[in-house]
Amino acid sequence: MLDATIGQSVVEIEALSKRFGRVEAVQDVSLAVQRGEVIVIIGPSGSGKSTLLRCVNRLEVPDSGTIRIDGVKVTGQERQINEIRAEVGMVFQQFNLFPHKTALQNIILGPLVAKGMPEKEAEALAHTLLQKVGIPEKAQAYPEQLSGGQQQRVAIARALAMAPKVMLFDEPTSALDPEMIKEVLDVMLGLAEEGMTMLVVSHEMGFARAAADRIVFMDQGRIVEITTPEQLFTAPKHERTQRFLSQILP
Amino acid sequence: MSTSAPQQAQAPAPADLFQDDSAAIPREHSLVVAWWIALGAAVMFILGAVVLRPAPYAEISRFIGDGLIVTFQITIVSMTFALVLGLFTGLGRTARSSFINTLASLYVEIIRGIPLLVQLFWIYYALARFVRLGPHVSAVLGLTICYGAYIGETFRAGIQSIPQGQMEAARALGLSRTQAMRHVIIPQAVRIVLPPVGNEFIAMLKDSSLVSVLAIADMLRRAREYASRTFDYFESYTLVALVYLLVTLIFSRVVFYIEQGMSRERRDYPVTVMHRLAGVVIDFVILDLIGLPLFALVQLAMVDSPATVPVSLALMAAIALGYILFFWTKTGSTPGMMAVGLQVITAQGVPPRLPLAFKRLLLAVLPVPGFGLAFSHPALGRSALQDRWTATRVVRI
Numbered sequence: 210m211l212d213a214t215i216g217q218s219v220v221e222i223e224a225l226s227k228r229f230g231r232v233e234a235v236q237d238v239s240l241a242v243q244r245g246e247v248i249v250i251i252g253p254s255g256s257g258k259s260t261l262l263r264c265v266n267r268l269e270v271p272d273s274g275t276i277r278i279d280g281v282k283v284t285g286q287e288r289q290i291n292e293i294r295a296e297v298g299m300v301f302q303q304f305n306l307f308p309h310k311t312a313l314q315n316i317i318l319g320p321l322v323a324k325g326m327p328e329k330e331a332e333a334l335a336h337t338l339l340q341k342v343g344i345p346e347k348a349q350a351y352p353e354q355l356s357g358g359q360q361q362r363v364a365i366a367r368a369l370a371m372a373p374k375v376m377l378f379d380e381p382t383s384a385l386d387p388e389m390i391k392e393v394l395d396v397m398l399g400l401a402e403e404g405m406t407m408l409v410v411s412h413e414m415g416f417a418r419a420a421a422d423r424i425v426f427m428d429q430g431r432i433v434e435i436t437t438p439e440q441l442f443t444a445p446k447h448e449r450t451q452r453f454l455s456q457i458l459p
Numbered sequence: 460m461s462t463s464a465p466q467q468a469q470a471p472a473p474a475d476l477f478q479d480d481s482a483a484i485p486r487e488h489s490l491v492v493a494w495w496i497a498l499g500a501a502v503m504f505i506l507g508a509v510v511l512r513p514a515p516y517a518e519i520s521r522f523i524g525d526g527l528i529v530t531f532q533i534t535i536v537s538m539t540f541a542l543v544l545g546l547f548t549g550l551g552r553t554a555r556s557s558f559i560n561t562l563a564s565l566y567v568e569i570i571r572g573i574p575l576l577v578q579l580f581w582i583y584y585a586l587a588r589f590v591r592l593g594p595h596v597s598a599v600l601g602l603t604i605c606y607g608a609y610i611g612e613t614f615r616a617g618i619q620s621i622p623q624g625q626m627e628a629a630r631a632l633g634l635s636r637t638q639a640m641r642h643v644i645i646p647q648a649v650r651i652v653l654p655p656v657g658n659e660f661i662a663m664l665k666d667s668s669l670v671s672v673l674a675i676a677d678m679l680r681r682a683r684e685y686a687s688r689t690f691d692y693f694e695s696y697t698l699v700a701l702v703y704l705l706v707t708l709i710f711s712r713v714v715f716y717i718e719q720g721m722s723r724e725r726r727d728y729p730v731t732v733m734h735r736l737a738g739v740v741i742d743f744v745i746l747d748l749i750g751l752p753l754f755a756l757v758q759l760a761m762v763d764s765p766a767t768v769p770v771s772l773a774l775m776a777a778i779a780l781g782y783i784l785f786f787w788t789k790t791g792s793t794p795g796m797m798a799v800g801l802q803v804i805t806a807q808g809v810p811p812r813l814p815l816a817f818k819r820l821l822l823a824v825l826p827v828p829g830f831g832l833a834f835s836h837p838a839l840g841r842s843a844l845q846d847r848w849t850a851t852r853v854v855r856i
């Protein structure tokens with residue numbers, strides 16, 4: 210998987226930079242994500258992890274650099290960006306479910322509106338996905354009636370409903386109570402096993418160890434090092450990485 | 460119910476904007492008490508005046524009765540247009556295009572800076588140099604433009620109160636901005652702005668009295684016509700004030716319930732037998748035993764010859780009883796003000812060819828839906844509203 214050529218990258222980030230006023234949130238970052246690869250991004254708060262992810266589906270407009278999704282260069286053009294976003298699933302820290310819609314309605318909205326899928330088909334798909342994330346009985350529940358873990362699983366199903374080529378996760382478990390983290394990570398592990406391409410910002414080292422092909426350590430907007438889980442836990446190259454790891458590992 | 464982490468609470472759920480438990484409970488309570496007192500006083504004064512001194516009051520109420528209908532017509536038509544204009548203004552104020560944004564803001568700033576009365580004068584008299592608009596068109600236009608700006612601001616606030624994450628989640632799915640607005644943002648914003656828009660409606664109902672300067676026979680104008688003939692200024696204007704008060708009180712209660720329903724809905728407290736009992740009793744006593752006879756008296760005041768009073772009275776009582784029985788058997792709820800609404804709407808010559816669905820809506824909504832039921836539990840109020848809607852079909856208007 211790791212020796213795949215550039216042409217097979219699902220996501221290709223090249224010399225990406227983004228600043229907010231004086232803050233250089235992301236500086237000259239390049240990263241290629243191969244098909245089926247799971248990349249876990251770690252790094253201290255404010256190091257630009259979220260900004261990097263949000264640039265991939267253009268929730269943030271980069272200042273310079275290019276992004277390619279499955280070989281197609283992302284431009285700012287409205288029609289194109291909607292098509293690109295449909296191929297890139299995103300899961301947020303705060304779930305961001307639509308509170309006025311049931312779990313089922315949350316899931317079918319994308320296929321229905323953005324893809325023009327017939328309602329029957331979309332509903333069948335939604336039921337399958339709810340089954341997959343382990344809460345088939347919650348189709349008619351509103352987000353407020355669900356626990357945090359269940360909400361996040363609906364959010365994952367909602368993103369999957371668009372049949373994305375890559376999934377972005379921005380700290381999907383950090384708003385959850387400890388006892389609910391596992392149910393969400395299990396769903397993510399399942400996805401990884403199925404061969405989903407994933408870009409995951411998370412400090413859940415158990416997940417990283419089990420699922421990550423590569424781990425990216427970011428600091429102050431830059432990629433400090435890219436390693437494999439084995440290397441990271443046994444012998445991190447950089448002193449900054451060591452220091453960060455010693456903070457987050459028990 | 461909520462077992463999730465504390466961070467999750469940072470974005471307030473829409474309903475939370477309207478509740479602040481610690482502060483709200485005592486204030487709400489005294490508001491409710493004040494409302495009952497005001498309503499009781501208004502009803503008693505109107506009733507007392509018409510019954511005890513029918514000489515001017517009954518005639519005045521007949522006179523201003525037509526005016527009240529005109530007031531409602533002007534308000535409802537203007538409000539419909541103002542809602543549409545307001546929605547577009549609100550969307551314009553939140554648009555990314557700086558041209559549209561500036562345009563919408565300019566409209567809001569200008570209109571909010573000019574008194575409604577001046578706007579009405581300007582449209583009717585000043586604009587006449589270029590186009591001659593009839594008084595009714597001018598009135599509706601003036602109210603629409605003025606309230607479009609205020610409602611636009613309400614919509615803007617509603618739209619902006621939706622957390623940013625909602626738009627992001629929708630866009631991340633591949634929805635266009637327009638699709639995201641339509642399916643995600645606006646449906647949520649509408650719930651939030653419902654109570655403030657309800658208040659705008661009440662404000663417009665009162666402000667519509669200004670259109671009397673355009674020689675429109677609204678309630679105030681009719682009272683003035685009457686008074687200038689008979690010099691009963693005190694009686695005429697007092698009655699007008701009381702009727703405005705009564706109508707406003709009723710509508711403000713409806714808005715109050717909408718607010719309550721929105722915040723309590725989430726707490727999901729169960730409906731008990733006591734809630735139902737209290738609701739039915741309040742509904743029956745207030746609306747059927749007081750509301751219907753009150754309405755009968757108003758109708759009576761419209762009957763020309765005083766000789767027929769006892770006959771009319773008996774007739775009204777029979778009608779009232781008939782209504783109660785009819786609706787009780789058909790829908791399981793007492794008709795109360797619904798019957799009153801039915802009368803107003805079907806009364807001869809009153810509504811100028813309104814569409815059927817509109818009449819139904821008016822019937823289901825305007826005459827205080829399941830008043831007592833809503834008072835005892837919001838969920839009951841909602842089902843009462845549905846009952847009434849169903850009933851409008853049973854009656855086949």
Ligand SMILES: Nc1ncnc2c1ncn2[C@@H]1O[C@H](COP(=O)(O)OP(=O)(O)O)[C@@H](O)[C@H]1O
Nearest residue numbers: 229232233234253254255256257258259260261
């Ligand atoms: N919308 C924004 N406006 C201004 N500054 C921002 C914005 N988003 C992020 N930043 C800044 O950019 C830097 C990187 O933020 P972020 O990507 O959220 O980091 P991380 O996700 O690694 O914690 C931080 O210094 C943050 O304050």
Ligand SMILES: [Mg+2]
Nearest residue numbers: 258259260380
């Ligand atoms: Mg972040």
